[in-house]
């Protein structure tokens with residue numbers, strides 16, 4: 075069902091810009107109520123002003139709150155217009171608090187001379203040049219307003235505002251693939267008016283936007299296009315255009331197609347799985363043109379996009395403010411009803427965390443695949459395995475566990491579908507990038523690398539078949555693994571996986587000065603996304619106290635309880651030649667990470683031996699580097 079959204083139009087600008095005249099005319103034309111902010115001052119403020127004492131921020135605070143309350147009250151019933159100078163951003167933030175998605179700003183802008191001349195022409199009004207100057211000094215230009223030149227005739231100004239606010243769309247969706255379509259419907263279901271664009275390709279993609287609009291009731295007020303210029307012109311300024319096209323070169327091509335039609339302050343949002351380095355470059359490119367680029371991770375697949383995905387946006391903070399009401403409204407909600415969307419950090423940080431999300435996802439998926447192969451090796455069929463995994467939901471629930479249970483139960487002609495699926499795993503690149511990043515940053519996220527390489531090994535199907543003929547099969551297994559021990563092993567490995575993933579983000583955040591809040595990130599991953607789980611919910615609290623999961627007291631206790639089973643299960647698998655790359659990597663990483671005195675001294679000695687790379691000594695705490703002439 076479509077929700078009709080009421081809006082409050084705030085008309086702002088310095089004294090004398092014509093707010094009241096325009097506000098009245100606009101209200102008349104739109105047939106909605108008009109309120110002059112000045113009529114809502116407290117008696118104390120009125121007394122102060124009539125004694126010629128200028129109001130300070132404290133005086134204004136209560137007044138702005140009153141106006142915010144008025145707006146909220148009106149919104150319950152209908153749209154309305156409120157005029158108020160609102161010169162500072164902090165005033166505007168107060169006015170729109172809690173009603174951000176219902177707020178539209180119009181800034182009536184003129185030069186000092188223009189406004190001074192106007193005021194002095196009015197018989198009933200006087201303002202000294204100094205007072206007017208102080209208004210201009212206080213004015214902080216809004217980035218999210220429709221700015222109108224006051225030299226236009228009042229009726230033309232009203233027409234312009236109507237055209238922009240009443241006729242144009244609030245948000246643009248570029249690219250109507252599966253994700254683009256679902257996000258558009260999600261926006262429309264939340265009462266936003268959207269413009270939809272899909273390219274025209276003869277015989278292949280014809281009238282995609284129009285047909286899509288006509289198929290869905292909630293898109294009744296949406297505008298549909300296959301012409302870029304018309305699409306851009308259909309959007310309120312600053313324009314907000316979300317690209318849902320293939321990551322890679324297509325993004326640059328689309329930016330170049332849009333560019334000639336965009337204006338200063340417009341915002342392009344890339345919601346695909348783009349490489350974070352590319353996002354940084356695009357962010358800089360648009361910044362040089364006084365435009366904004368927001369790279370955002372979006373997780374949750376088709377259903378998430380429609381009903382509430384997890385959203386990971388990054389870029390300039392002021393640009394984020396403009397898209398915040400849209401993204402936070404359509405995002406999934408966490409257990410406290412807060413949106414699973416938060417400002418991640420500057421430039422490419424949103425796509426970086428989405429890339430790591432996918433790295434964690436790869437390892438979580440691989441762990442379940444390994445669990446499946448262990449349980450299969452103990453002679454269980456998919457239904458029996460599904461029953462066991464069903465029981466794990468009590469302590470180890472996750473979206474991926476849930477879908478794996480469903481997958482295992484799915485039958486086709488009395489046989490399990492899983493038996494018919496070719497064992498060659500695909501990938502679209504994010505796991506590969508995450509592994510490159512982990513190597514580049516020197517932050518060992520070894521499990522995502524193992525999971526990625528397990529997919530690559532799987533891809534060599536023909537070679538595997540041939541190799542099995544050379545070396546014999548591993549089918550005569552005598553695995554002794556209880557499902558309880560396996561659950562503990564699985565949970566152990568998942569903790570290591572999350573430790574590594576968040577560790578990689580922490581490292582990047584420090585290196586690139588992104589200042590990412592890990593707990594907040596875990597929070598937006600508790601809903602809507604592929605790696606949502608009960609463990610993630612636990613991590614929200616844990617990451618408030620530490621940025622290294624393995625250092626948490628709660629986790630130390632859990633690991634100590636789980637580890638003995640992990641040792642046994644992984645050893646059993648290795649003795650029985652059952653490949654468990656991710657489970658064993660969890661153990662190997664943990665053992666290395668918890669070894670105070672490692673064998674890296676041998677590496678240092680070897681490096682110094684053949685390359686004079688020097689080493690530090692354990693008996694010299696100064697950190698000095700030594701070289702030994704090893705052949706003497």
Ligand code: 6PG
Pocket residue numbers: 347372373374375432435500501502503504505603604
């Ligand atoms: C998500 C998914 C989604 C997609 C990835 C991974 O969070 O919704 O991660 O983005 O599944 O593209 O795909 P590959 O497994 O093909 O690399």
